[in-house]
Amino acid sequence: MSASKAIAAPAPASVAGRPARANTLIAVLAAAGTAMSLMQTLMVPLIPKLPTLLHTSSSNAFWAITATLLVGAIANPLFGRLGDLFGKRRLLLVALGTQTVGALICALSSSILPMVVGRGLQGVGFATIPLGVSILRDLLPPKRMVSAMAVMSSSLGVGGALGLPIGAVVAQNADWHVLFWGSAGIGLLLGVLVAVLVPESPVRGVGGFDVPGTVLLSIGLVGVLLAVSKGGDWGWGSPATLGLLAGGVVVLLAWGAFELRVDSPLIDLRTMGRRPVLLTNIASVALGFGMYAQSLIAPQLMQLPKATGYGLGQSLLGTGLWMAPAGLAMMIVSPFAGRLIAVRGPRVALAGGAVVVAGGYVLALPLMGSPGGVLAFCAVISAGVGLAYAAMPTLIMRSVPAEEGAAANGLNTLMRSIGTSVASAVLGTLMSSMTTTIGSTVVPSENGLRIGLLVGGGAALASCLIALALPRRTADAAPAPAVPAVPTPAVPAVPARPAVATPAAAMPAPRGPFEPAAERRVAERVATVPATD
The missing domain is CATH 1.10.287 (Helix Hairpins)
Incomplete structure (x- = not known):
């Protein structure tokens, strides 16, 4: 395979002429990530009504949910590679625009086929998170980068937590199309903010698509x-x-x-096969499984009738309102996650976050008897997920060349999605095999729910063990070996030439605050990335 190196494209005029402040850049990209992750749970309150709303069968209605999952899984690595080649900001705008078009199609639909098409297009919006993480890596100085990526990663939990209560409120009090009109408006607003406030990354990959x-x-x-x-x-x-x-x-x-x-591969498997990247991705699958277990079990526990003896009898809206603060725990913990990564390293943060997730599942066993208890253990699990998810982009970014950053982050996001899909299948099968009957309704048994919680905790512990197998980062701490001084022959002095005044027009234009950091990072990557055969 031919050697590849990162190249810095000339900084666009928008960077030099309208430099965005670091806080504004972080806020806009985190808002985009939150909004796109919100789209995953926004339709959950509509699932029981979809066959009626779309005038179709239950088996056909599931495609309105599955289409988003499938397209999102493909979009993450695909848009990552396109962003590395043609510009991450450009592909971020394409992802937001595609999501907006999909939302408009859904808002104008009342039948299954256009709804599936629209929901599939909305799945492209999931690529905003790996693209946003890569933009932050390319543009921010090192002292801001880790905390910014922690905030960006936490947007996954915040959006997912807010989607359920928002969807429930709208579904109960307005026409369901309002959900998609709102999604289209948010997508349009975010596109404008990105176009105006987010500069393009100067880092580019080489090769074809x-x-x-x-x-x-x-x-x-x-x-x-x-x-x-x-x-x-x-x-x-x-x-x-x-x-x-x-x-x-x-x-x-x-x-x-x-x-x-x-x-010019879509994903460089030689790079992805490096031990830090490979183990991080495997840990992501396990942690995605662990995260989704509480997302699947806790809402069922909240909504099961009290007649079961263990159900809490909450409405869909009540369930969403009780669980929303737990999702916000990811945002609250993100500043601490950034500091922990800066002081102890991402390996410790990933392992520690996985341990906190496992601890949350242990707490779930005695606390699952009240809505407040469910909120408490879900908040602990979400906080642990926030710690672990904040560490993953740092582990990936420090182990891959700059020109492969977006594609590598897209693959990591895909690994998390695979973990959640596997959790849905395994836990769904488990709980459907352990049921009880209330009247004429078959519901998961208490033992089924408890075993599901233990399985989620076991997946989190597995993620911790995988994280501990990651190599310690010793390259930064170890000083470079001393190079003995070599005498240099004396060179005759050259008479100095008189200074020549440089016309103002020839002076270089002022640069935006992100450019020195980005150029320095490019230079470091070019110097350190080994050629591959």
Whole structure:
């Protein structure tokens, strides 16, 4: 494989002419991440009503949810690579614009086909988070970068927590199309803010865009994720589930073999195979599983009827309002996460966050008998997720070349999504096999819920163990070996020439505050990135 190095594109006029302040940059990108993650849970209150609202069957209505998951999974690494090649801000605007178009299609729809198309386009918006993290890495000085990426990562939890109560309020008090009109308005506003306040990153990758690799990865991911997400409904031994799963795995293996032979791969698997990157991604799968367990179990526990003896009898709106503060814990913990990473390193933050998540599941067992108790253990779990998620971009970014940053972050985000999909399948199967009957309704049993919580805690502990296997970062602490001084022959002095005044027009234009940091980071990466064969 040919060697690749980061190159700095000339800074656009918007950077030099309208430099954005660091706080403004962080706020705009974090708002974009929050809004796009909100889209994942905004439709949850509508799920029971979707067949009626869209005039279709229950089996067809699920595509309005699954389409977003599938497209989002593909968009993360795809837009990451495109951002590395053609500009991260440019692709961020494309992602926001595509999400806005998808929201408009949904707002104007009352049938299943356009709704699936619109929800699929909304899934492209998920790529804003890895793109935003990479922009922060490229533009901010090192002392601000870690805390900024922690805030950006926490936007995942904040958006997801706010989506449920907002969706419930709108679904109960207004026409359901209002959800999508609001989504379109938010997308348009964010697009304007990004265009005006976020400068383009000067870091660029080299090479072309890998179209065959994109096609193979997309087919493989769709097969695997569709089989995992629908295996419980179709039956894990059904021909459809087994065929999609086996076919997806075969295609992904073929994609991996192809990527190792192409000069400009969609994802450089040699780089992704480095121990820090590989272990971080595996830990992301386990932590994604651990995070989703409480997102799946806690709402069911809150809404189960009190007649069960363990259900809390809350309405959908009440459930959303009780759980929203727990999601905000990710935002509250993000400044502490940044300081912990700066002092002890991202490896400690990832392992510590996973331990906190596991501790939250232990607390869940005695606290699950009241809404306040559910809020408490969910807040602990969310705080741990915030710590761990803040560490992952730092671990990835310090281990990959700058020109592969967005693609690497997109892959890491995909790994988290795979973890949540696997959790949905495993825990859904577990709780459907451990049920009790209340009247004519079959609901998960108390033992099923408790075992599900323990499984989530076990996944978090697995993530901790994987994090502890990450190598300690000793390169920064170890001083460079001393180089013995070599006598240099004397060089005759050269008479100095008289100074020549430089015309004002020839002086370099003032640069924006982000440019020196970005250029320095490019220079460091160029000096340290090894050539690959």
